Amino acid sequence: MTEIILKAKQLQDKVSKLAKEIFENNKNIADLAIVGIQNKGVFLAKRIIFEIAKLANIKESQIPFGTLDITLYRDDLENLGSKMHIIKDTEIPFDMSRKNIVLIDDVLYTGRTVRAALDVLMSFGRPKSISLAVLVDRGFRELPIEPSYVGVKYESQKFIKVSCKESDEVDEVKIEI
Amino acid sequence: MSLNRKDLLGLEHLDKKDLQTILGSVKPFKSLFTRSVKKAPTLVGKTVVILFYEPSTRTRTSFEIAAKRLSADVVNVAVSTSSVVKGESLIDTGKTLEAMKADYIIVRHSLAGAPDILARNLSASIINAGDGFHEHPTQGLLDLYTMYEKKKKLEGLKVLLVGDILHSRVAKSNIWALTKMGAQVAVSGPPTLIPAGIEDLGVKVYYDLDEAVKQVDVVNILRIQLERQKENLFPSVYEYVELYQLTKERLRFAKKDVLIMHPGPMNRGIEISSDVADSSNAVINEQVTNGIAVRMAVLYLLNPKRKK
Numbered sequence: 001m002t003e004i005i006l007k008a009k010q011l012q013d014k015v016s017k018l019a020k021e022i023f024e025n026n027k028n029i030a031d032l033a034i035v036g037i038q039n040k041g042v043f044l045a046k047r048i049i050f051e052i053a054k055l056a057n058i059k060e061s062q063i064p065f066g067t068l069d070i071t072l073y074r075d076d077l078e079n080l081g082s083k084m085h086i087i088k089d090t091e092i093p094f095d096m097s098r099k100n101i102v103l104i105d106d107v108l109y110t111g112r113t114v115r116a117a118l119d120v121l122m123s124f125g126r127p128k129s130i131s132l133a134v135l136v137d138r139g140f141r142e143l144p145i146e147p148s149y150v151g152v153k154y155e156s157q158k159f160i161k162v163s164c165k166e167s168d169e170v171d172e173v174k175i176e177i
Numbered sequence: 178m179s180l181n182r183k184d185l186l187g188l189e190h191l192d193k194k195d196l197q198t199i200l201g202s203v204k205p206f207k208s209l210f211t212r213s214v215k216k217a218p219t220l221v222g223k224t225v226v227i228l229f230y231e232p233s234t235r236t237r238t239s240f241e242i243a244a245k246r247l248s249a250d251v252v253n254v255a256v257s258t259s260s261v262v263k264g265e266s267l268i269d270t271g272k273t274l275e276a277m278k279a280d281y282i283i284v285r286h287s288l289a290g291a292p293d294i295l296a297r298n299l300s301a302s303i304i305n306a307g308d309g310f311h312e313h314p315t316q317g318l319l320d321l322y323t324m325y326e327k328k329k330k331l332e333g334l335k336v337l338l339v340g341d342i343l344h345s346r347v348a349k350s351n352i353w354a355l356t357k358m359g360a361q362v363a364v365s366g367p368p369t370l371i372p373a374g375i376e377d378l379g380v381k382v383y384y385d386l387d388e389a390v391k392q393v394d395v396v397n398i399l400r401i402q403l404e405r406q407k408e409n410l411f412p413s414v415y416e417y418v419e420l421y422q423l424t425k426e427r428l429r430f431a432k433k434d435v436l437i438m439h440p441g442p443m444n445r446g447i448e449i450s451s452d453v454a455d456s457s458n459a460v461i462n463e464q465v466t467n468g469i470a471v472r473m474a475v476l477y478l479l480n481p482k483r484k485k
Contacts, residue, residue: 069205072217072247072477087205123214 002161005136005154006173014151015044018133019051021149022102029056031128033064033099037117038088040106042067043166044135048104064094068103073116090120096127102149106162108134111145136160136173180478184296184303187312188354196321196354199474203322206477207470209246219477220249226279228254228270229306230261230286235441235465236306236316240283243472249281271295280481284308302481310344316440317350319471321358323464324395327436332359337389339423340399340448341370343410347440348399352378365389366421369410386421390431397438398423401448414447424450428458436460 006014026032032052036045045065053060069088071077103117114132121130131148139155152173154160159176163169180195188196209215225244229237237253244251254274261270267286274282281302284292289309296303307313325331336355342348342364355362356379363381364371371382383389390396401417411417428435437449437459445451454461 072205072209072219077219087202090205090208119218123212123216125213 001177002174003177004172004174005160006152008171011135011171011173012047014135015047016051018135018149018151019048020055022048022133023052023055025131025148026100026102028100029058029063031098031100033066033094033096033101033127035066035068035092035101035103035121037103037105037113038067038069038090039167040162040164041104042088043164044106045104046166048133064099066092066094068092068117068120070113070116070120073119075112075116092121092124096121096125099127100129100131101127103130103132105132105134107136107138107160108132108145108147108150109138109140109160111141111143114145115143135162179480182479183300183481184292184305185314185475185479186292186296186303186305188314188317188350188357189312191354191357193357196318196357199318199471199478200322200325202474202478203467203470206246206473207467209473210466210470216246216248218248220244220247220280223249223280223481224252224278225249225281225283225476226252226254226274226277227306228256228274228282228284230256230284230291231307233285233306235468236285236313239465239468240304240306240315240472243469244281244476246469247473247476249476252279267291267294268298271299271301275299275301281476281479300481302479304475304479307346309346310349311346312350312353313346313440314350315468315472315475316347317354318475319464319468320347320351320397320438320440321354322471323438323460323467324360324436326463326467327460328394331355334360334395335393336360336362336395336397337383337393338362338364338397338399339386339389339421340366341401341405341410342366342375342399343370343372344402344405345399347397351397352380356380363389363393367411367417386423387427387430390423390427390435392432393435394432395436395438396423396431397440398449400440400442401444403444403447418447422446422448422450423453425452425456428453428456434458438464440464 034045036042049063069090071085071087133149134147135151137150137153161174163172279301283304283306285306286308289311291308292305338348365383365386439461
């Protein structure tokens with residue numbers, strides 16, 4: 001059984017809301033950089049960049065954009081066994097040192113992915129700041145990590161699946177109940 | 178997406194999918210090199226032992242850097258100063274290392290099959306870093322990765338191996354893997370250094386190097402093992418140079434963008450002329466860089482059996 005948390009239109013509205021909040025908190029747009037966590041975070045990050053560029057009236061390419069894969073930094077590699085992930089690209093094609101980085105992911109749950117992502121980011125240098133934006137906050141944190149921007153809060157220990165048109169043909173957020 | 182293997186003993190027993198899994202995993206490890214911190218915590222708390230019964234600089238260093246970039250603890254066993262000189266057997270040495278909780282043992286040995294013996298007797302992951310005339314799988318993998326990176330394909334790629342095919346474990350690993358990936362492999366060298374029946378592996382044999390270099394996409398030149406010269410397998414080094422050295426002159430017959438590879442260490446002026454080794458077609462140093470990334474991918478993909 002699955003229940004839909006966000007339909008296509010609602011999902012896109014949440015993305016716009018995140019973009020608007022990020023834009024409002026980063027008036028100095030030249031210092032802003034967006035980094036998406038593989039896989040879904042990257043798709044969401046691209047959409048957020050599109051929205052911010054519209055709001056700021058600049059080109060999308062003017063907002064530095066990077067991608068992160070946290071596989072090599074996971075704390076549960078040993079337990080994955082044969083379910084090992086395909087490692088996707090980690091690319092930070094800009095100098096982070098004076099950037100305010102907004103990290104984008106689809107679902108925030110235990111906080112362990114974000115912990116790993118922070119380690120990856122730090123291996124590229126020393127950003128001015130890092131904040132976190134997530135589409136869904138599922139609660140039940142196991143680490144002291146809190147997002148600055150939240151699309152929707154839906155506390156649950158059940159698996160929440162985000163589908164994006166870029167990879168799944170539909171936009172929606174579902175929960176398995 | 179996993180190898181589901183404890184050991185990497187050779188490329189003969191890997192299938193095409195395994196090879197694709199390994200080659201497809203290399204790029205993220207290579208991109209780690211360009212960061213300010215060239216290290217990931219993937220193998221934190223794991224112990225990698227490098228056990229070499231034969232001399233080596235580049236393979237040993239490459240494995241050591243690969244393991245360290247994944248944050249493993251690396252121990253080098255210098256066989257010449259170890260209990261091996263007191264007569265300890267290979268299996269006992271392996272068991273001792275395992276009792277010290279080695280998770281990975283990287284072994285080079287002059288006898289073919291030595292890594293297999295360790296693999297069967299130990300729960301640690303065994304990686305063959307060269308055994309006798311048998312195989313050198315990570316060299317084969319890094320050669321394939323370099324070809325793929327430069328030529329964007331392996332299927333249908335025409336690859337020529339030149340020199341001492343008989344004694345070369347690099348050649349064997351190349352042949353196994355390249356033929357599985359659909360490349361067309363040819364070899365060229367003195368008849369005494371070409372193993373009998375090699376055609377059965379789907380390999381073409383050319384005794385005339387000028388003829389062989391025409392139309393190929395890659396020339397992988399093997400080291401002439403000068404220490405074998407006393408076996409009288411070719412009349413003289415001078416004659417070998419005359420007939421089989423890869424020179425600028427010979428390359429006039431080849432494609433303009435032919436890739437020149439050499440596993441090292443090079444004997445400049447014997448199997449390869451200096452101007453070819455330093456030409457823009459040569460990717461010999463990139464092979465070394467790729468070697469680290471490939472070995473990181475292998476360490477990442479293998480699963481040591483853990484005792485509960």
